[in-house]
Amino acid sequence: MADSKARKLAAGNWKMNGVKASLSEATTLAEMFPTPTVGILLCPPATLIAPMAAALSGSKIRVGGQDCHAKPSGAHTGDISAAALVDAGADYVILGHSERRADHGETDHMVAEKTLAAFMAGLSPIVCVGETLEQREAGETLDVIRHQLAGSLPNASDLDTLVIAYEPVWAIGTGKVPTLEQIAEVHDDMRTTLIARFGDGATSIPLLYGGSVKPSNAAEIFATSNVDGALVGGASLKAADFSGIVTALQNA
Ligand code: PEP
Secondary structure (H helix, E strand, O other): OOOOOOOOHHHHHOOOOOHHOOOOOOHHHHHHOOOOOEEEEEOHHHHHHHHHHHOOOOOOEEEEEEEEEEEOOOOOOOOOHHHHHHHHHHHHHHOOOOOOOOHHHOOOOHHHHHHEEEEHHHEEEEEOOOOHHHHHHHOOOHHHHHHHHHHHOOOOOOOOOOOEHHHHHHHHHOOOOOHHHHHHHHHHHHHHHHHHHHOHHHHHHOOOOOOOOHHHHHHHHHHHOOOOOOEHHHHHHHHHHHHHHHHHHHHO
């Protein structure tokens, strides 16, 4: 069962990177932050969830999955249930990442079903939304984000454990970052949209920004309206990089 969700969160998404030897990056990070004032989360490939959780036991760093199946068990070769992630030591799960949506055809409806499964298993889901470059250039960004939030979140959302990540597809792994005004516009609109749907309880849902966050740009992003942390890909793989982002969040 997840600890109480962190209001400010630095979450690392290792994607399909890392082997057992990479666990030293996680333990180094834990040594650097024995008493962090923000949540720190690492989401390694599924094969590393249990060993990472074991290596980090006694530390304040949490471990998460990168996907789960909507069903609790059954004939779904290659998939992992939310309960199995919990059993392996996960507290969080990333859902609806744009790479899952693109590579595996995940729709908003599928993401909503997985999100419900995560709630039921006691995981904190980090639900990802974000526009493509084509959509941004067509002036559709806010409509796209509102539509994705509407479809990817179940009505029975648990506001105490839900986390949202805004990740413009064109900013992921590209070194391109929206302007701070663009980030603020989307985050403010997400907050308004979530409050309109779920009520005032949505004021405490952490809204993460993701897309080419680095130690050098983290502070200004964390100073942006309604940004409560980051979902970080490449810069989360090395403790030396990720620690700069965690420190920036602690200082925000
Ligand atoms: C991501 O994978 O969620 C991500 C934001 O990647 P990067 O930080 O490498 O852009």
